[in-house]
Amino acid sequence: MMLLLDVGNTRLKWGLREADQWLAQGAFAHDEAWAFDAVLPPPGRIDGVFGASVVSPALRHRVAESLAPWGHAPQWLTPTREACGVRNSYANPAQLGADRWAALIGAQDHGAAPCLVVTAGTATTIDVLDAEGVFRGGLIAPGVDLMRRALAGNTAQLPLADGRVIDLPTCTADAITMGCLHAQAGAIERMYRHVADLAGASCLLNGGAAAQIAPLLGVPLRIIDNLVLDGVAVAQRHGCFR
Ligand SMILES: Nc1ncnc2c1ncn2[C@@H]1O[C@H](COP(=O)(O)OP(=O)(O)O)[C@@H](O)[C@H]1O
Numbered sequence: 001m002m003l004l005l006d007v008g009n010t011r012l013k014w015g016l017r018e019a020d021q022w023l024a025q026g027a028f029a030h031d032e033a034w035a036f037d038a039v040l041p042p043p044g045r046i047d048g049v050f051g052a053s054v055v056s057p058a059l060r061h062r063v064a065e066s067l068a069p070w071g072h073a074p075q076w077l078t079p080t081r082e083a084c085g086v087r088n089s090y091a092n093p094a095q096l097g098a099d100r101w102a103a104l105i106g107a108q109d110h111g112a113a114p115c116l117v118v119t120a121g122t123a124t125t126i127d128v129l130d131a132e133g134v135f136r137g138g139l140i141a142p143g144v145d146l147m148r149r150a151l152a153g154n155t156a157q158l159p160l161a162d163g164r165v166i167d168l169p170t171c172t173a174d175a176i177t178m179g180c181l182h183a184q185a186g187a188i189e190r191m192y193r194h195v196a197d198l199a200g201a202s203c204l205l206n207g208g209a210a211a212q213i214a215p216l217l218g219v220p221l222r223i224i225d226n227l228v229l230d231g232v233a234v235a236q237r238h239g240c241f242r
């Protein structure tokens with residue numbers, strides 16, 4: 001049984017996988033205690049720990065320390081020029097976020113290409129994967145919550161709003177909520193045009209904020225929860241971990 005991780009800037013997502021099946025998945029926020037003993041099998045049942053991490057070395061160390069009782073040091077995915085049928089067009093392939101790389105590998109494995117791979121997390125990333133499995137490039141934008149917090153933290157009168165999804169906002173909370181959601185959806189729909197002319201193109205949406213953004217998207221949409229963990233599993237199966 002393997003423990004697979006997606007360590008993002010807001011939450012650590014984990015998954016237990018055996019014989020190509022997910023046995024369990026979950027998430028811990030960084031500001032809470034990571035109760036791995038409540039969710040993982042006894043030490044000895046875990047044969048390896050593999051993950052995608054985009055956090056600081058200190059937080060990676062916290063992950064390794066927390067998992068030490070299970071006897072395996074986490075092995076971290078490093079984006080390369082090519083892996084698992086995906087070609088990485090980043091000028092410096094290793095500069096790409098490992099979560100973005102894993103999501104692209106997961107999308108390719110799902111047979112979703114050509115598609116836009118959107119991960120709505122702390123940041124929102126919007127990546128173009130063409131029909132040949134080439135990651136042509138992508139965007140990094142503040143995530144929904146980051147936008148809301150930026151407004152609340154940098155203005156005198158704007159609260160950390162949790163307004164309604166409504167066409168024409170007529171109160172501050174709704175105006176903030178819809179401003180942030182339209183900014184997300186607009187970037188996604190603008191980038192969709194890079195794949196729109198490719199047969200069967202769709203938008204693959206994942207990440208903690210996916211459900212907030214999905215209702216506004218007017219493009220062919222597939223929500224795949226934990227796409228990053230799927231990609232980590234594919235990468236592990238293809239021997240991508242040193
Ligand atoms: N229980 C939750 N805890 C924290 N964020 C959540 C939760 N449920 C949904 N979210 C949303 O998901 C975002 C975090 O998504 P996630 O994909 O975990 O981010 P990351 O990969 O950057 O850690 C938050 O900004 C928030 O909008």
Ligand SMILES: CC(C)(COP(=O)(O)O)[C@@H](O)C(=O)NCCC(=O)O
Pocket residue numbers: 007008009010054095096097098099100119121122123124125140
């Ligand atoms: C853009 C990201 C912060 C997104 O991470 P997340 O929102 O999931 O925490 C992460 O993919 C990252 O640190 N990328 C490295 C820089 C790049 O991808 O160009």
Ligand SMILES: [K+]
Pocket residue numbers: none
């Ligand atoms: K930073």
